[in-house]
Amino acid sequence: MNANLDDPRLTAHALKELDSSEESAVEALLAASPEARQWVEDVRQTAERLAFHLGQEPCPMLEDRHLDCIDARLGCSSVARPTKPRRAFFWLPRLVEVTLVAALLVVLAAMLLPALSSAKKKARYMALMNDTSPTEFMHLEAATLQSAEFNTESYAHIDENAFVTARGNPLSTFSIDVDTASYALVRRFLRGGQLPPKDAVRIEEMLNYFSYDYPQPQGAAPFSVNVEVSGCPWNPNHRLMRIGLKGREVAVASRPPCNLVFLIDVSGSMDTPNKLPLLEESLKALVRELSAVDRVSIVTYAGAAGQLLEPTYGSQQRKILRALDKLQAGGSTHGSEGINLAYDLAARSFIEGGVNRVILCTDGDFNVGVTSPGDLRRLIEEKAKSGIFLSVLGFGMGNYKDSAMETLADRGNGNYAYIDSLAEGHKVLVEQLSGTLVTIAKDVKIQFEFNPARVSAYRLIGYENRKLRQEDFNDDEKDAGEIGAGHTVTALYEIVPRGKVVNVPRIDPLKYQLAPNPLPGASTDEIATIKLRYKEPREDESRLLTQAVVDPGSSYTQASRDFHFASAVAAFGMVLRDSPYRGTATLQDVAELAERGIGVDQEGYRREFLKLVEQARHLSSNSMRR
Amino acid sequence: MKRQPAEDAEWVRSAIRLYEGRLVRYVARTVGDTDRARDVVQEAFIKLCDQSADRLQDRVCEWLFTVCRNRALDLLRKDGRMTALNEQDLNMHPSGQPSPAVQAQRHDEMNRAKEFMDGLPQIQQEVVRLKFQEGLSYKEISHITSLSVSNVGVHIHNALKTLRERMRREEGTFEPGKELCSNEC
Numbered sequence: 001m002n003a004n005l006d007d008p009r010l011t012a013h014a015l016k017e018l019d020s021s022e023e024s025a026v027e028a029l030l031a032a033s034p035e036a037r038q039w040v041e042d043v044r045q046t047a048e049r050l051a052f053h054l055g056q057e058p059c060p061m062l063e064d065r066h067l068d069c070i071d072a073r074l075g076c077s078s079v080a081r082p083t084k085p086r087r088a089f090f091w092l093p094r095l096v097e098v099t100l101v102a103a104l105l106v107v108l109a110a111m112l113l114p115a116l117s118s119a120k121k122k123a124r125y126m127a128l129m130n131d132t133s134p135t136e137f138m139h140l141e142a143a144t145l146q147s148a149e150f151n152t153e154s155y156a157h158i159d160e161n162a163f164v165t166a167r168g169n170p171l172s173t174f175s176i177d178v179d180t181a182s183y184a185l186v187r188r189f190l191r192g193g194q195l196p197p198k199d200a201v202r203i204e205e206m207l208n209y210f211s212y213d214y215p216q217p218q219g220a221a222p223f224s225v226n227v228e229v230s231g232c233p234w235n236p237n238h239r240l241m242r243i244g245l246k247g248r249e250v251a252v253a254s255r256p257p258c259n260l261v262f263l264i265d266v267s268g269s270m271d272t273p274n275k276l277p278l279l280e281e282s283l284k285a286l287v288r289e290l291s292a293v294d295r296v297s298i299v300t301y302a303g304a305a306g307q308l309l310e311p312t313y314g315s316q317q318r319k320i321l322r323a324l325d326k327l328q329a330g331g332s333t334h335g336s337e338g339i340n341l342a343y344d345l346a347a348r349s350f351i352e353g354g355v356n357r358v359i360l361c362t363d364g365d366f367n368v369g370v371t372s373p374g375d376l377r378r379l380i381e382e383k384a385k386s387g388i389f390l391s392v393l394g395f396g397m398g399n400y401k402d403s404a405m406e407t408l409a410d411r412g413n414g415n416y417a418y419i420d421s422l423a424e425g426h427k428v429l430v431e432q433l434s435g436t437l438v439t440i441a442k443d444v445k446i447q448f449e450f451n452p453a454r455v456s457a458y459r460l461i462g463y464e465n466r467k468l469r470q471e472d473f474n475d476d477e478k479d480a481g482e483i484g485a486g487h488t489v490t491a492l493y494e495i496v497p498r499g500k501v502v503n504v505p506r507i508d509p510l511k512y513q514l515a516p517n518p519l520p521g522a523s524t525d526e527i528a529t530i531k532l533r534y535k536e537p538r539e540d541e542s543r544l545l546t547q548a549v550v551d552p553g554s555s556y557t558q559a560s561r562d563f564h565f566a567s568a569v570a571a572f573g574m575v576l577r578d579s580p581y582r583g584t585a586t587l588q589d590v591a592e593l594a595e596r597g598i599g600v601d602q603e604g605y606r607r608e609f610l611k612l613v614e615q616a617r618h619l620s621s622n623s624m625r626r
Numbered sequence: 627m628k629r630q631p632a633e634d635a636e637w638v639r640s641a642i643r644l645y646e647g648r649l650v651r652y653v654a655r656t657v658g659d660t661d662r663a664r665d666v667v668q669e670a671f672i673k674l675c676d677q678s679a680d681r682l683q684d685r686v687c688e689w690l691f692t693v694c695r696n697r698a699l700d701l702l703r704k705d706g707r708m709t710a711l712n713e714q715d716l717n718m719h720p721s722g723q724p725s726p727a728v729q730a731q732r733h734d735e736m737n738r739a740k741e742f743m744d745g746l747p748q749i750q751q752e753v754v755r756l757k758f759q760e761g762l763s764y765k766e767i768s769h770i771t772s773l774s775v776s777n778v779g780v781h782i783h784n785a786l787k788t789l790r791e792r793m794r795r796e797e798g799t800f801e802p803g804k805e806l807c808s809n810e811c
Contacts, residue, residue: 008776008783015757017764017779046790047758053739054759059647060660066668070642073675074635193647618644621684 004029005039014043048197055194155199156403158464160579163457163496163504166450172460173447173468175480176245176489178435179406180428181394181418183209186576187608188420190615196576203462203573207490210569210605212562214246214488222440223247223483225532227549228563231556232494233593234571234583239495239551242563243530247440250485257293257354258314258437263342265362266327267302274420275396279361280324282393282425287321289433290314297345298323301338311349339379346388355437356388357414363396364405377411381479384413387538389439393428394418406465413442413482431603435484441534443480443542446491447473449529453522454551457502459581461492461570473533476542483534492570494581495527497551527551565597565606572613587617637679641686642671648760649694655755656698666697688762692770742792743785750785753778 012018013026030036182205189196217224224246232238250256262283270276287296294314299307309323342358350356380390390412392405409416417428445468450458460467472478483489496502521529526548533542556564572590574582591613598606646667653663670693674686682689739759743751749771756767764782768775 006783006787008779011783011786012764012779015782042790043786046786046793049793050739050742050754050789051758051761053742054755057651057739057759060650060654060664062642062646062650062664062668066664067642069668070638070671070675073672074638 004033005035010036010039011043014040015047052197055192059193155197156406156465157199158202158577160577160581161460161462161464161467163459163494163502163581165452165457165502165504166455167452168507170450170452171447171470172450172458172493173445173470173473174460174463174491175466175468176444176446176483176491177204177463177466177481178208178484178487178489179205179409179416180209181406181416182206184418184420184424187612188418190612190619193619195616195619198577201573201576202465203570203577204466204491205462206569206573207462207492207566208488210565210609212244212246212488212490212566213560213599214244214562216246217248221543221545222534222536223444225530225545225547227530227547228560229495229527229549229551230554230559230563232583233556233567233589234574234585235494237496237500238583239497240556240563240567241493241495241528241549241551242566243446243491243493244562245444245483245489245532247435247483247485247487247489250438250440255355255433255438255485257295257351258290259295259311259346259349259351259354259356260290260437261297261299261342261346261358263338263358263360264298264300264308264327265302265338265360266300270302270363270396272396275363276327278419278422278425279393279395280327281422282419282429283324283361284321285422285426286429286433287314287317287324289430290317295349295351296320297342297349299338299342299345300327301341307341307345311345339376343379343383343388346383347386350387355439357437358383358388358390358412359393359414360390360408361393361395362405364394377407380408380411384411389413391437392416395420410479410481413439413479415482415484427603427605432484432486435487438485439482439537440485442482442537443476443478444483444489444532444534445473445478445480445542447531447533448493449531451522451524451527452498453518454498454525454527455495456498456500457496457504459494461494461581462573463491473531476535476540490566492566495551524548525550561597561599563597564593565599568593568597569609572609572616576616587613587620591617634675634679638671638674641674641690645687645690646671649690652691652755652760653694653698656695656752657701662701663698666694666701669697670694688766688769691756691760691762691766695770742789746785746788749773750781753781754785754789757782 007029009018009022009026010029012022013030018026030040182200182202185200186196186206189200214226215224226244226246227241228244229239229241232240264279266276270279290296292313292315295311296309296314297307297311298309298320308326309320312319312323314320339358339360342360346356346358384390390409391414392409392412394405394416395418406416417424419425419428447470466481468478468480481489528549530547530549532545534545535542568590571582571585571593572587573579575585575587575590591610594606594610594613598610601607649667649670650660650663653666654660657663657666670690673693674690677689743754746754753767753771753773756762756770757764762770764775764778767773767778771778773781
């Protein structure tokens with residue numbers, strides 16, 4: 001290693017541990033030497049990976065006899081901890097209220113108890129049946145980590161959207177996204193006692209995890225468009241603009257018939273309680289919602305692909321459930337054969353006018369075998385065109401290929417969710433069944449044109465890997481996201497009004513442009529125009545919606561509850577990512593903003609969010625970094 | 627503002643909930659087995675009962691790690707696994723033969739981090755864990771280990787040099803997939 005690079009001060013600087021007296025010397029060194037800068041970057045990356053791997057090591061708790069000793073010393077007779085076993089699986093959330101799910105737990109426990117190796121584990125499973133207290137929630141141990149797994153999680157790196165001037169970049173174009181996996185991933189990390197890796201935090205997916213109270217569509221379009229502009233809580237000089245789309249609801253009774261093929265990864269790596277058993281129970285919950293007009297098939301893949309269940313009517317519950325029972329892990333994965341078989345079955349039992357979908361359930365460790373990633377993508381796109389969509393359900397951790405799974409679902413015109421608990425499985429596959437399965441609009445793109453007379457600069461929060469080029473907006477060949485029935489899609493722009501200072505790198509003035517005169521639109525009070533393109537599910541030509549946006553000038557406190565909650569979620573994401581754009585936002589602020597926006601919260605998801613913020617605060621202050 | 631005994635008890639219990647797992651994990655790495663680690667951590671919390679919450683305030687975490695570390699080293703000395711010579715060795719040479727418990731853990735494929743750190747001098751392993759597993763600052767680590775802050779920096783720097791190479795060799799560049807399904811069979 002280069003003599004002048006072998007300097008612990010550089011490392012300290014990379015880790016933000018450098019004494020201020022040394023700062024200027026190190027800054028000079030960095031300015032002069034690209035190798036030094038590279039070293040600093042390497043240190044940060046190595047540190048992040050190291051922290052990740054180290055964080056996977058389990059934290060063994062004290063046993064009862066230890067706690068009893070401490071209690072005795074404290075001089076109290078009451079036990080220091082709740083009477084029920086404190087250790088429970090991290091993926092079981094507090095609100096396990098549905099009777100059906102509770103019944104499934106009995107089934108699950110009965111199924112799995114014989115397979116467990118020790119009485120201790122048995123006790124833990126019994127603990128699942130009980131409610132966990134708030135303090136326990138914070139310290140649930142990832143007991144499943146004790147199984148053998150390779151740690152090969154991967155998240156695509158995200159370069160956050162920067163502020164851009166409205167004059168230089170009047171058009172902002174992106175594809176909508178209804179994936180929710182990032183929120184579940186962040187939740188999994190926080191519950192496991194760790195702050196999530198920054199690139200696992202996708203703000204748009206966190207925003208879209210929650211449902212908002214947008215009105216049903218009135219006109220011909222399958223979704224409504226709702227824009228709200230108000231104050232920005234993390235920067236008093238800025239404004240926030242929130243766009244919300246609401247897909248038309250489809251009543252359960254009038255849900256189109258479904259032809260579902262479950263393509264299940266049963267390779268050895270799936271053999272942990274947070275994967276195959278959880279998958280089984282989630283699918284069973286879904287199957288119970290199906291009826292005689294629906295069709296279900298099951299294909300497993302690992303080593304060789306196998307058909308576990310031929311296309312069966314949804315009313316034959318016993319037969320389907322029994323097939324799911326037979327799921328057993330073993331072998332390594334050979335995904336491509338499985339996919340071909342799955343699509344064949346889907347084609348065989350195709351329902352015209354219905355929902356035809358392959359649901360890939362995996363922990364990411366799926367091997368394509370002889371087929372190249374390019375071929376797989378093309379296959380999925382081709383099938384989507386023929387009407388068989390693909391959704392992806394992610395399970396477990398360790399082999400989790402988040403970015404790969406997201407891309408597959410994207411190509412397949414389906415959605416991608418991460419299932420870390422029975423409750424989440426219930427949410428995705430039962431509560432939001434219609435939304436998960438019934439696409440009401442596909443290839444939905446949004447393009448904003450900002451008015452430079454009113455807007456100095458703007459920034460799209462999140463959606464980094466959904467951005468489209470301007471030209472892509474009108475190009476129907478270009479793929480974009482889908483909206484499911486009843487689903488909402490939310491996006492936030494941070495706006496710097498004309499006249500406020502903004503920190504954007506300066507571009508030299510142009511020399512050759514034809515002298516522009518402001519167009520008539522500039523003198524209106526519109527701050528922007530929103531355009532949307534979408535396609536009806538079985539059509540190939542897009543339709544256009546247009547709406548002008550005006551800023552009524554209301555203050556943040558006057559904004560709607562949903563606006564408050566959405567901005568809290570966005571702020572949380574920015575703080576977790578340590579974003580340079582988070583302004584004055586702290587976790588304390590996030591908690592306050594979220595409290596204000598809780599509203600009715602029937603399913604309890606918003607209250608759960610508050611708990612996660614609390615947990616993040618604990619973790620941040622415990623590390624004593626700040 | 628005198629604290630009530632009940633408040634103190636709550637403070638200790640809260641510390642237990644927050645730190646027990648992390649402390650046991652940390653101590654287990656030094657003494658080599660989880661059960662003895664638990665005993666060490668139990669003793670630390672018992673000592674905590676005698677401390678004043680007001681005086682410790684937010685240095686509880688650092689205090690607990692320091693107490694645990696000292697007790698763990700005491701145990702090793704008593705065991706005879708550490709002689710006066712070894713103590714110096716702690717700073718220079720790779721750790722000695724791991725105990726059977728630790729060897730068994732090697733088979734646990736979850737121990738990726740441990741594989742990477744294998745063979746690093748004991749003190750580097752310890753400082754790396756305190757920094758990257760427990761998220762403590764150089765200053766806190768120096769208090770816990772009785773090393774100077776700059777010494778801590780040197781150990782971390784040296785450890786990272788080795789770890790960077792190992793990780794690079796093992797996993798290539800840590801650029802999470804733009805390709806799909808790039809896993810091997």
